[in-house]
Amino acid sequence: MIKRLLGVVPVVFGVLLLTFLLVHLVPGDPIEVMLGESAPMADRAKLRAELGLDQSLPVQFLHYLQALAHGDFGYSIHTRKPIADMLLIRIPATAALALCALAIAIGLGLPLGIIAALRQGKWQDGLATLSSLTLSAMPHFWLGPLLMLLFALWLGWLPVSGMSEPGSIVLPALTLGFGLAAILTRMTRASMLEVMNEDFVRTARAKGINEHKVILRHALRAALLPIVTVVGLQLGSLLAGTVITETVFGWEGIGRLLVESIEKRDYPVTQACVVVIALTYVVINLLTDLLYTRIDPRVRFAS
Amino acid sequence: MKPGQVCKYIGLVIIMMTTVFLLNACNRHSGQDEIRSAVSQLPQTLDPRYAMDAASARVNRLIYRSLVDFDEHSQPIPALASWRVLSPRLFRFTLGPEGRTFHDGRYLTAEDVAATYQSVLDLPDSPLAAEFGNISKIEVHDENTLDFFLRDADSNFPMRLILGILPLELIATNHDFSAEPVGSGPFKYVSWRQALHLERVKDKQRFRLEEVKDPTVRVLKLVRGETDILQGDLPPELVRYLQKQHSLEVQESQGTNFAYIGLNMRDPVLSNPLVRQALAHAIDREAIIQHALVSGSRLAETILPPEHWAGNADLQANAYDPGLARELLQRAGVRLPLKLVYKTSTDAQRVRLATMMQAQMHEAGIALEIRSLDWGTFFEDIKRGNFQLYSLMWVGIKTPEIYHLAFHSSAIPPTGANRGYFMDKKVDTLIAVSDWTNAAARIHEQLPYIPLWYEGQFAATQKYITGYTLQPDGNWDGLVDVRRSKLRSVFPGKNTLEGFK
Numbered sequence: 001m002i003k004r005l006l007g008v009v010p011v012v013f014g015v016l017l018l019t020f021l022l023v024h025l026v027p028g029d030p031i032e033v034m035l036g037e038s039a040p041m042a043d044r045a046k047l048r049a050e051l052g053l054d055q056s057l058p059v060q061f062l063h064y065l066q067a068l069a070h071g072d073f074g075y076s077i078h079t080r081k082p083i084a085d086m087l088l089i090r091i092p093a094t095a096a097l098a099l100c101a102l103a104i105a106i107g108l109g110l111p112l113g114i115i116a117a118l119r120q121g122k123w124q125d126g127l128a129t130l131s132s133l134t135l136s137a138m139p140h141f142w143l144g145p146l147l148m149l150l151f152a153l154w155l156g157w158l159p160v161s162g163m164s165e166p167g168s169i170v171l172p173a174l175t176l177g178f179g180l181a182a183i184l185t186r187m188t189r190a191s192m193l194e195v196m197n198e199d200f201v202r203t204a205r206a207k208g209i210n211e212h213k214v215i216l217r218h219a220l221r222a223a224l225l226p227i228v229t230v231v232g233l234q235l236g237s238l239l240a241g242t243v244i245t246e247t248v249f250g251w252e253g254i255g256r257l258l259v260e261s262i263e264k265r266d267y268p269v270t271q272a273c274v275v276v277i278a279l280t281y282v283v284i285n286l287l288t289d290l291l292y293t294r295i296d297p298r299v300r301f302a303s
Numbered sequence: 304m305k306p307g308q309v310c311k312y313i314g315l316v317i318i319m320m321t322t323v324f325l326l327n328a329c330n331r332h333s334g335q336d337e338i339r340s341a342v343s344q345l346p347q348t349l350d351p352r353y354a355m356d357a358a359s360a361r362v363n364r365l366i367y368r369s370l371v372d373f374d375e376h377s378q379p380i381p382a383l384a385s386w387r388v389l390s391p392r393l394f395r396f397t398l399g400p401e402g403r404t405f406h407d408g409r410y411l412t413a414e415d416v417a418a419t420y421q422s423v424l425d426l427p428d429s430p431l432a433a434e435f436g437n438i439s440k441i442e443v444h445d446e447n448t449l450d451f452f453l454r455d456a457d458s459n460f461p462m463r464l465i466l467g468i469l470p471l472e473l474i475a476t477n478h479d480f481s482a483e484p485v486g487s488g489p490f491k492y493v494s495w496r497q498a499l500h501l502e503r504v505k506d507k508q509r510f511r512l513e514e515v516k517d518p519t520v521r522v523l524k525l526v527r528g529e530t531d532i533l534q535g536d537l538p539p540e541l542v543r544y545l546q547k548q549h550s551l552e553v554q555e556s557q558g559t560n561f562a563y564i565g566l567n568m569r570d571p572v573l574s575n576p577l578v579r580q581a582l583a584h585a586i587d588r589e590a591i592i593q594h595a596l597v598s599g600s601r602l603a604e605t606i607l608p609p610e611h612w613a614g615n616a617d618l619q620a621n622a623y624d625p626g627l628a629r630e631l632l633q634r635a636g637v638r639l640p641l642k643l644v645y646k647t648s649t650d651a652q653r654v655r656l657a658t659m660m661q662a663q664m665h666e667a668g669i670a671l672e673i674r675s676l677d678w679g680t681f682f683e684d685i686k687r688g689n690f691q692l693y694s695l696m697w698v699g700i701k702t703p704e705i706y707h708l709a710f711h712s713s714a715i716p717p718t719g720a721n722r723g724y725f726m727d728k729k730v731d732t733l734i735a736v737s738d739w740t741n742a743a744a745r746i747h748e749q750l751p752y753i754p755l756w757y758e759g760q761f762a763a764t765q766k767y768i769t770g771y772t773l774q775p776d777g778n779w780d781g782l783v784d785v786r787r788s789k790l791r792s793v794f795p796g797k798n799t800l801e802g803f804k
Contacts, residue, residue, distance in 0.1 A: 028683050036355060036430035037686065038708065038719050047427050078347045080428075080481055089496075145519060153527055160523045161515060163497050250515050252497055263678045264347075 004289060008282055015278040016068070020061050023271045030267050033077050073272040078264050083272045086257065091276065093163065094246075094253035097176070098238035100169050102231070104177025105184055110227075112181070113188020114220065120193060128185055136182035144175045144248040161250040172249040176242055180234050187230050191223035198222070224295050232288030239284065240277040337500075337509040338768070338787055340779075341521045341530040345499055345514040349492065350480035351467035352422060352429045357698050361779045362512070365501065367467020367486030368402040370416065375775075376612045377701045379462045383411070383487075391456035396464075398447045405470050406491040406504070412446040418471040420451075434463060458737065462702045489783050503783070510782060525551065525763060531787070534762040535777050538652045539597050545763040552768070555599045558760040559775040561606045562696045564645075564660075564753040569724045570691050572643075577635035579750040582692075583621035585628040585667035591659050592756055595652075599759020605743040606697055606705050608757055608775075613703035613739035618747045628667035639668035646674045646693040648681050653694065685722050696758065699776040703739040710734070710746055725751035 031044050031053065048054045052063060067074065073083035109132075116128035138146075151171060152160040159165040195201065196219055204214045243255040254273055261269035346359035354363050372382040383403075384396040396416070403411045420441055423429050437460075440452040453460060467486055478485070484492045490510070493500040498513040513530065515521045518537050524530045526548060533545075546553045564582070566573045573579060592600045602620055609616035632641055645661070647653045654675050661671040671692075676684065685693050697705065708714055712731050714721040727749055733742035747754070760773045762781070771785040 027687075028679070032686075032717060034428050034430065036433070037716060038714070039430065039433050040436070040718070043427075043432060044717075050427055080348060080350070080353060145523075148520070148523055153523060156527070160527055160529055161517075161520050162513060162524075162529070164513075165529075247516050248520060250513070250517075250520065265679045265683065 004286070008286060011282055012279065015282075016065065016275060017061070019271055019274045019278070020064060021057075023267050023274075024057060024060075026265075026267070028265045028267075030077050030265070033265050068275075073275075074268040076261075076269050077266045083269055086269065087254070087272060087276060090252060090254040090257050093251060094239060094242075094255065097169060097172055097242070097246075097251055097253060098235060100173035101176035101180060101238055102235055104173055105180035105234070106231070108177070108181035109184025110188055112185040114192055114215065116185065116189040117192035117196060118215065125189075128189070132182040132185040134182075135178045136186075138179070140175050140179065140242070140244045141248060143178065144171070144245060147171050147174055161248070163250070163252060168249075172245050172251050175245050175249070176238060180238075183230060183234070184227065187227055188223065191226050192219060195219045195223045221295065225292065228288060228291055228295060232284055232291070236281045236284040239280045337511045338532070338782075338785060339511040339513065339530045340532040340534070340782070341513050341515040341524050342534075343514070343516060343518070343521070343536040345512060348481045349484040349495075351469070352419075352426060352431060353481070355430050357777075360699060361777075362499065362501075363467050363484075363486075364488070364778060364780065365490040365782065366484050366488045366492055367469070368411075368488050369467055370396055370464040371461050372465065373462075373701050376610060377607075378612050383468065384416075386461050388458075389450070391458070392453040394451045394453070394460055396449055396451070402487050405485055405487045407470070407485050409470055409472070410446075411468060411470075411487050413443045413449040414446070415471045416468055417441040417443050417449055418474045419466060419469045422469070422474050423466065431466065459702060459704060462704075465701075508787075525765070528765065531765045531768050532762060532771060532782075532785070533764075534773070534779070534781075535760060537597075537761075538655075539595060542597050542761055542763070550766055551763050552766055553761060553763045554771070554773050555597065555759060555761045556773045557599050557601060557775060558758050558777065559608045559611075559700070560696055560698045560758050560777060561603050561608075561700065562694065562755040562758055563603075563606075564755065565685070565690070565693045565695060565723050566751060566753065567688060567691050567723050568726070568751060569688065572637060572641065573691060575635045575637075576749065577631045578637060578641070579753070580621070581628040581631035581635070581667065582664075582669070583750055583753050584624045584631065585664045585669055586660055586753065586755070587623035587663050588620075588755055589623070590663075591656060595656060595659060596756065597759045597761050599761065600756050601759070603754045603757045605747055605754060606700055606709065606752075607703060607739070607743065611703075613743075615740045615743040615747075618744060623663070625663070625666035628669075632668055640665075640670040641668060642670045642672065644672045644674055644691045646676060646681055646684060646690045648678050649675050657694065686716050688716070688722060688724060694755070699778065701776075703737070703742075706730075706739065706742050706746065707734050710742075710751060723751050725749070 031048050031051075032039070035044060035047060045054075052060060071084060073087065075081065076083055076086065079086075112128045112132065116125045119125045148160050148171060151158045158167050158170050162168050200222075201214060201219050204218045205211075240255065242253070243259050245251065246253040246256040247259070254276065258270065258273035258277070260266075261273060342358065344356070344358040346354070346362045347356050348354055348359050349363065349366065351363045351367055354360055368383050370382060370384045371379050371386075374380045381399065383401070384398045386397070387395045389395050398411070398413060398416070405411055420435060420438065423431050423435055424438065426432065437453050437455055437457055438451055439454045442450045442452065444450065451460070467488070469480060470485055473480070473485060489504055490501040491504050493502050493509065498511050501510045501512070502508070503510065515524060518541055521530070521533055522537065522541050522545060525533050525545065528550075542553065545551055566579060566582070568574050588602055592602070604618035604620060605615060607614045629639070632639060645657055647657045654673070657673045657675075661673055664671045681693075684690055685695070697709075708720045710721055710725050710727075710730055711719065711734050712721070712726040713719065715724055716722060727745065730742055730745050730749070733745060746752070760775065760777055762771060762773050764771050767788040769786045769788060772781045774780050
C-alpha cells in the first residue's frame with residue numbers, strides 16, 4: 001500500500017513538469033495578452049521582470065513549485081483574480097455534475113446489464129443491448145439539445161441551461177449519465193455472463209440458496225471488478241470536466257474553464273486546470289485500487 | 304458488498320432522481336422580478352482600468368460614468384464633464400452636476416478623476432497605460448475642475464477620456480474593483496456568482512446577465528421564458544425563427560461594426576495591387592448580406608461608417624465581377640487558379656461566410672483554402688503575421704485614430720494593429736494631419752483590407768419587455784430604459800406555451 005502511495009509522487013512531479021513545459025512552449029506571450037498589442041516595449045520588459053518571466057525556465061519552475069506548495073496557483077491574466085478562487089468555484093460544480101451522472105449511470109447501467117445477462121437471448125436482452133448501443137452512439141452535443149427540447153421546451157419540466165434554478169443539474173447529468181450507463185450495461189452484461197457459468201455459482205444454487213442471493217451476493221460481487229475499473233476511469237474523465245456538456249448547458253465547471261483559458265491564452269489558468277485534472281486522475285486511480293481490495297480480498301493478499 | 308446494500312443503493316439513486324423530477328415538475332423560474340439577459344460573453348473584468356474586451360466595455364459603461372461620451376455621429380460630447388482647449392497641450396475639464404454620486408454614497412470630485420487616470424498610468428499591468436501615456440501631469444483646481452497636461456499636442460485627446468471614474472479612497476486602498484465595482488453609473492453592482500446581477504439605481508430594478516455560449520441554447524431559453532432579452536450573436540436563421548414566435552418581439556437596425564478581410568502585404572502575390580483589386584471584385588457581398596446575414600447589415604467601404612463625422616460617403620464599391628477579377632489576375636501575371644489560404648475562427652457563422660466566399664472566388668479563378676482555427680491560435684497567427692488572408696471585425700470603433708492603429712507604418716505589431724504590414728507614405732501623411740476622409744479614400748484605393756459589411760444589430764425580447772433600444776455598436780445601453788409589464792407576474796407560464804406554438 002505504501003509502495004502504491006509512494007508511486008504517486010513521481011507521477012505528480014512528472015505531471016507538473018510536463019504541464020509547465022508545455023504551457024511555456026505554446027506560442028504566445030502572456031505579457032502581450034496583459035498589456036495589449038500597442039504597449040511600449042519598455043512597459044513590456046518592466047512587467048516581464050516584475051512577474052519573473054525574464055528568468056530561466058528552471059528558476060521559474062522552482063518558483064512555481066514553491067508557490068504551489070503554498071496552494072498558490074497565481075493569478076489569471078484576463079480576470080486578474082486568484083486562480084485558486086476560480087478553481088474553488090469550478091471544482092465543486094464539476095464534482096456535483098460528475099457524481100450525479102455517475103449515479104444515473106449506475107442506477108440504469110447495473111440493473112440493465114444484470115437483466116440482460118440473466119435473460120440472455122430473450123427480448124429483454126435485445127432491448128437492453130439496443131438501448132445501450134443507441135445511447136453510446138449519441139454524441140453529447142446532440143443528445144444535450146435533444147433532452148433540452150424534450151424536457152425543457154415540450155414538457156416544461158426542467159430549465160434549459162444554467163446552474164441557478166433547482167433541477168438545473170438534471171439535464172446535463174442525464175446527458176453524461178446516459179452515455180456512461182450504456183457502457184456499464186454492456187460491461188455488466190459481459191461480466192455477469194462470464195461469472196454465471198462459474199462453479200461457485202452452480203455450487204451456491206446446488207446448496208439451495210435463493211436465486212436473488214445467488215445473483216447479487218455471489219455472481220454480481222465477482223463480476224464487479226471490471227465494472228469498478230470502468231467506473232473509476234469514467235469518473236476520472238467526468239471529474240476532469242466534460243467540456244461539451246458544460247458548454248452546452250452553461251455549467252460553470254472546470255472543463256469549460258480549461259477550454260476558455262486555452263482560447264484566451266490565459267496560461268496560468270490553463271496550467272492550473274491541467275494540474276488539477278491530472279491530480280484528479282491520479283487520486284481516482286488510487287481510490288479504484290483501494291476499492292479492489294474491498295471487493296476482492298485476494299487482491300489485498302497479492303499486494 | 305451485500306445484496307441488500309446493492310438494492311438499497313439502487314433504491315436511493317431512484318428516490319434521488321424522482322425527487323429532483325418532482326421538484327422540477329412545479330419548477331418556476333427564479334428571480335421573477337429580475338429582467339434577464341442571456342449573452343454570449345460576460346465581461347472579463349469589471350475594473351475599467353483593465354477592460355479590453357467588448358463585453359467588459361459594455362458592462363462598465365453601465366456601472367461607471369466617464370468624462371466624455373459620443374453622440375450618434377461619434378462626435379465626443381460631455382458626459383461627466385465639459386472641456387476647453389487652453390492650448391494644444393492643455394485641456395481643462397469641468398465636472399457638471401449629473402452623475403456625481405458614487406454607489407457607496409460619496410460625492411464624485413475632480414480628485415477622483417485625477418486619481419483614476421493617475422492610477423492607470425501607475426499600474427504596471429494596465430493595458431490602457433499606453434493609451435494615456437501622453438499625459439504628463441494632471442492638476443486639480445477645485446472639486447469640479449482639473450487640467451490635463453500633455454507631452455505632445457493631441458486634438459483628439461477628449462475622445463480618449465471614456466474611462467470609468469473610480470473613487471479616490473478605494474484606489475488608495477488597492478480596492479479590487481473587478482470583484483466589487485463601485486462607480487457612479489446608472490447601474491449598481493449586486494453580485495457575480497454564475498450570473499452577473501446589477502441593480503438600476505433610479506428604480507432599483509434588478510437585472511441578471513447570464514453567459515450562454517451556445518446560440519441555440521440562448522434561443523431555447525428565450526422561447527421557454529428563461530430569459531427576457533437576447534441581443535446579437537445569432538445566425539440569421541435563428542433570428543428568423545425568433546421572428547415567428549408570437550410571444551417575442553424582434554427589433555432590427557443598422558450597425559457600425561466593420562467586417563473585413565485582412566491581407567498580408569508581405570506576401571509576394573498579395574503585395575500586387577492588381578491582385579488585391581481582383582479579390583475585391585471576386586466577392587459578391589450583396590448576395591452574402593442578403594442570404595447569410597441579419598437584416599440591417601449593409602455594404603462597407605471603410606472602417607468608419609458614412610454617418611460618422613470622419614466617415615467618407617463618396618467611396619465607390621468594388622462591384623462583384625468575377626470576369627474582371629480574372630482579367631486583373633491575368634494582368635498581374637498570376638497563374639490561375641490562384642491558391643490562397645484564408646484563416647478564420649471556428650465560429651460556425653464565420654466558417655459559413657468563408658465557404659460562400661470560397662465558392663464566389665472560384666468563379667474568378669481563385670482557389671481559396673479555408674483554415675478554421677480555435678480563437679487563440681487564430682488570433683495569435685494574425686498578430687504574428689502568419690497568414691495570407693484572414694477575416695475579423697472591428698467592434699465599437701468611435702474615433703478615426705483607428706486608421707493610425709490599423710494602417711500607419713509605425714503601427715506594425717508589436718506596437719500596433721497593422722497586422723498586414725501595410726506601408727504607404729501617403730496614408731501616413733494623411734493620418735499625421737488628421738485628414739481622415741482622404742486617408743480613408745487612399746486606404747480604400749490601396750486595399751490593405753477588403754471591406755465587407757457593417758453587421759446589422761438585432762434584439763429579441765419577450766412581449767412584456769418594453770423600451771429596449773438597439774445601439775449601432777451593439778452596446779447594452781438599452782438596459783437603462785427597459786421596462787417589464789406586470790403581465791408576466793400574473794401568468795408566469797403563459798409565455799412558454801405561446802413561445803413554443
